[in-house]
Amino acid sequence: MAHSDASVDDGTTPESRSTTGGVNERVEARVGLSYTLSQLRRDPTAMAGLVVIVVMTVVAILTFVDAKLLHYYFATHYWVNPENDPSTVKTLMPPVGLTNIFGEGSWAHPLGTDYRGRDILVRLVYGTRIAIQVGFISTAIGLVGGTTVGSVAGYYGGWVDDALMRAVETLYAIPFLVLVIAFMAAFGRDLTYAMVGVGITTIPSFARLIRSRVVSVREEDYIEAARAAGVRDRNIILRHVIPNSFAPVLVQATLQIGVAILVVAGLSFLGFGVQPPTPSWGQMLASARGYLLPDAWYSVWPGLAILLTVVGFNLLGDGLRDALDPRINN
């Protein structure tokens, strides 16, 4: 933090410490959660992104926490399972307000039904759970792995740095999607491997990002002060180095959640990841592809869901970047 003011007052007299402006014109250090949040609150686009994310996350959590209730509600009212009652199934019903050759849209299926007569809204809601899960877990894998590797490499430097960074950078040699698909081909096609695969491939970018900060933070006086006080290297890295290097990583992680959702949707589209009949957005898109011409609305819903979520994370990420950047004064 740059402290431009050279005036130093003695500490013996209690000074008036009004944090919200006032007599004290000292340059405010831009750190702390509350400061970041207050910055974020002033940024309407970031708040919009945050709202989208919160709504999506709440929906996703609801399907976990109260899946039974949700399932009961939808099963009795909307989710018509064709195997249970094939005669009453209405396939490819349009959303409310539209008409196609199968009939008119009804509030029973607000967003219409798919080719097997399943309610699209219900499938979207369940898809949210998978998307959010994928976004957070795969990013967490990349974040933890990348931060560990990058901060250790940056803190120790020398051959440790070379060995670790070169090792993770070999991941860059292979195209991203090919790597994930190869990973899933080797271990399995289901969602777990999709998340782990995407997580692992993002390790190098996190590692490089935090390492670049750590090499400058480790030269700070408070790091030397900590070493002089006998703090273990592990604690120095965890408590002093990482918290001071974390801002760009946090921004990157927020953006990465959106990317991960997109990538896993892409994988599902290609048939990797969640297997039918479990609904995921990518897979819904893939099946809607066959009905694009007569019933385009069918593919609009999962597409919209992906778009909204990814844009939400991007807006929040951009807002965070501005809020955490000490040079931007708003």
Added chain:
Amino acid sequence: MSEPLLTVRDLQTHFFTEEGVVRAVDGISFDVREGEIVGLVGESGAGKSVAVQSIMRLVEEPGEIVGGEVTFRGETIFGVEEGPDGELREQESMLSNAEMREHIRGREIAIIFQDPMESLNPVFTVGGQLREFIEINRDMDAESAKAEAIQMLREVGIPEAEKRYDDYPHQFSGGMRQRVLIAMALACEPSLIIADEPTTALDVTVEGQILEMVADLQEKYGTSFIWVTHDMGVVAEICDRVNVMYLGEIIEQAEIDDLFYDTQHPYTEALLDSIPRPDQTVEELDPIKGVMPEAINPPSGCRFHPRCPDAREVCTRVHPGAREVTDAAEPHTAACLKHESVFGAGYTESQPIESHAGANFGSGLAARGGEVDE
């Protein structure tokens, strides 16, 4: 006389850079006794900070402690000995890195750093950091460590310590941060505190308060200090004994009064001439001519000779080691050939030489001044 707390013997720390070997600390020796404040004085680049880092074994690449011995309460912090193959190797009794970390750093020897603005972690509260250090070094649980931390903050004169415990470093002024750092150093009740120019970044009134506080706390806790500074005024204020460093060497070592009133080395004399003194009235201050040479390629003979007003031809050839030059009760050593009776290097017969650095420095200024006039 009792055993000194800290003994430094012939300590050498070199930096192996691409341009060559920088002898930042080149064979310094001094003692610190229980309960005394020892000054380490010198210009920028004299090797003061590297010397104290070496004592803590905190020298970083490309620097390396290459020789000498540092003992603390009989324990070897650093030492080399000659192995059976004639090669120098580290002594077996030397403390391991883990022992250094667990027993010495923070617990026995603490450091106060120069810049209070940068020595506190900006993302944690002041109290949290103080508490962490107490927890680590005194094996306390979090709650009693917190109580102790607040007590320490009060001790160093932070008003409303409980309230300020939860403040971040940026909410503190420079003087208060330095107080916090002193609290941090004192909190673990070490036997020795190394203060690396702790008041340099502060203004004089705050400096005065801090010095007064340190003197009080020193009396109360009986802690020894190594006070690193370039300010002779600060030295006069608080030190018991002083070591004057020049280019990696200690060139004069004396009791505080002896140093000021019975100065034996021309460099110390020049340093004292360059600051105002309450006991002497002069028309104009007399700064030392020239700048300190690079430690990578020090001058031959006495390292101070290019800037020395008393330099003679012999000074360019003979390198003086520090020797006792007076018969004061306390040892008073100086490394200067002009003490002919002690060194016997032929100083008196030798021809005086012009101090080159001074001449060049002066002419450089004149040339620049001329340009400005045009």
